[in-house]
Amino acid sequence: MTTPPLSLRARRAIVMTAAVLCPLVAGAQTIAKPAIGPERPFTAPARVERTLSNGLRVVAVRYPTVPKVSVVVTMQSGLAVDPVEKAGLAQFVADAVQEGTASRDSRVIRREIFAMGASLTAFAGQDTSSFTMRGLADTLPAMMSLVADVVRNPTFPQQEVDLLKANTAQALQAQLASPQFVANRVYRQTLFGPHPYGRVGAAPETVANIDRASIVEYHKTYYRPNNAFVVVTGDVTPDAAFAAAEKAFGTWARGTVPPPPTAALPALTGRKLVFVQRPNSVQSSISVGNFTIRRSDPRWAVMNVANQIYGGAFDSRLVRNIREDKGYTYSPQSTFQAMGQAGLYRAVADVRNDVTGATLKEIYGEIDRFREGGPAEAELVNAKTYARGLFVIQNATQNGLSATLNTIYSFGLPNDYPETFQKNVSSLSAEAVKTAAQMLLGSQDSVIVVVGDYTKVKDQLVGFTNITFVDISGKPITPPQ
Numbered sequence: 001m002t003t004p005p006l007s008l009r010a011r012r013a014i015v016m017t018a019a020v021l022c023p024l025v026a027g028a029q030t031i032a033k034p035a036i037g038p039e040r041p042f043t044a045p046a047r048v049e050r051t052l053s054n055g056l057r058v059v060a061v062r063y064p065t066v067p068k069v070s071v072v073v074t075m076q077s078g079l080a081v082d083p084v085e086k087a088g089l090a091q092f093v094a095d096a097v098q099e100g101t102a103s104r105d106s107r108v109i110r111r112e113i114f115a116m117g118a119s120l121t122a123f124a125g126q127d128t129s130s131f132t133m134r135g136l137a138d139t140l141p142a143m144m145s146l147v148a149d150v151v152r153n154p155t156f157p158q159q160e161v162d163l164l165k166a167n168t169a170q171a172l173q174a175q176l177a178s179p180q181f182v183a184n185r186v187y188r189q190t191l192f193g194p195h196p197y198g199r200v201g202a203a204p205e206t207v208a209n210i211d212r213a214s215i216v217e218y219h220k221t222y223y224r225p226n227n228a229f230v231v232v233t234g235d236v237t238p239d240a241a242f243a244a245a246e247k248a249f250g251t252w253a254r255g256t257v258p259p260p261p262t263a264a265l266p267a268l269t270g271r272k273l274v275f276v277q278r279p280n281s282v283q284s285s286i287s288v289g290n291f292t293i294r295r296s297d298p299r300w301a302v303m304n305v306a307n308q309i310y311g312g313a314f315d316s317r318l319v320r321n322i323r324e325d326k327g328y329t330y331s332p333q334s335t336f337q338a339m340g341q342a343g344l345y346r347a348v349a350d351v352r353n354d355v356t357g358a359t360l361k362e363i364y365g366e367i368d369r370f371r372e373g374g375p376a377e378a379e380l381v382n383a384k385t386y387a388r389g390l391f392v393i394q395n396a397t398q399n400g401l402s403a404t405l406n407t408i409y410s411f412g413l414p415n416d417y418p419e420t421f422q423k424n425v426s427s428l429s430a431e432a433v434k435t436a437a438q439m440l441l442g443s444q445d446s447v448i449v450v451v452g453d454y455t456k457v458k459d460q461l462v463g464f465t466n467i468t469f470v471d472i473s474g475k476p477i478t479p480p481q
Helices: 008-028 089-099 106-116 137-152 158-175 179-192 212-222 238-249 300-312 317-325 353-373 377-394 398-411 417-426 430-440 454-461
Strands: 047-051 057-062 068-075 119-124 129-136 228-234 271-277 283-292 333-338 343-352 446-452 467-470
Touching: 047 238, 057 238, 057 398, 068 137, 068 398, 089 106, 089 119, 089 129, 089 137, 089 158, 089 212, 106 119, 106 129, 106 137, 119 137, 129 137, 129 398, 137 228, 137 238, 158 212, 179 271, 179 283, 179 343, 179 446, 228 238, 228 398, 271 454, 283 333, 283 353, 300 317, 300 333, 300 343, 300 353, 300 377, 300 417, 300 430, 317 333, 317 343, 317 353, 343 353, 353 430, 353 446, 353 454, 377 398, 377 417, 377 430, 398 417, 446 454
Parallel strands: 057 228, 271 446, 271 467
Antiparallel strands: 047 057, 068 129, 068 228, 119 129, 283 343, 283 446, 333 343
């Protein structure tokens, strides 16, 4: 079928429109960009905290940006307390408690959440397990009642546990097809070794070991009010928040909670390369990094700024080098994750096979240059401005402020953390950031993980002598030929 030709009138209309728009477009190119407005300081709303008789801490913040409220219930236990053979148990518990209580089955729970126009999500991290419920402010008592019932009174129906295990096993098999997922898992396992932080969730071999009895025991042990806190943020008064919390959680029984396991971090000497063989891969997924400080360390702010300059922001050195200048990849970045006992730094890039070695050279080159010379004046100014502005944006919403408060109470940060964050960032000197870069960015002592096809890139890795080979599940293999 051919397209009929445009009429004379239509062609004239197109020409006239173009004649009008072209000068406008040309003129728009000469319009100067508007000046950046002054920074807005963050003024933290007042917090009120009370501890119930059973040891549950309740933090209430009136933040009426919208007529909604956020309730976060956090257990101060997470994946780090999982038995080695049952890694991922904490997430199983967080998911399974939502599948039925003594008074509500899973359908009733979802129906009530839907009827309130609310949402309920759960997440288990290394150190904590959190339940977040968000909805309209006038439904706070009902929201608090429901999330308390889920946390306190789950029945863990066997059929729901079986379904959860089957779904998790299928999801893990699908995730193993992702080079980025595999790289993160192998990187964490290589860096932390037998330390609890080396377990990042369930694995195919641990799902089979997780049964209803272990889920019940984990819940009985760690889901206790003296091992938890509640943060209420939104368009409600502190008195209303405390009243709802007392009614929902006041009779929750205390328990003896074992302390989280502690272990020494493994020694990290030299550049250790783990190659994950993924036959016929057309690109390499690269991770480079090392240990860093715990979240409560007062040096966190300066190391966060150092990470922004190196690879944590879109105008970072890593992005300018291997994206803008070299064109090796679209979105390289570095992450700085600090947890309760320790932290990690990780630079990542997904690149073509033929630039695998060159990318590693540039990653380490930028590390060495930053460690040697520190930040340029403009870099430091921009990084501090970005950090201060991002903090304001992140805490402008109820959800964002709730997340900040959850971090404060999860890791025991100073009570004035929101009020002093911008001031602390502003005071950072170039020398302090240079020192932080030397601590954050390991050069000679670091872990490298490459997911790809070794047979296609091995000639680019001849400078590495300490290479271990594994398959995508992390099991050792012989060097691919």
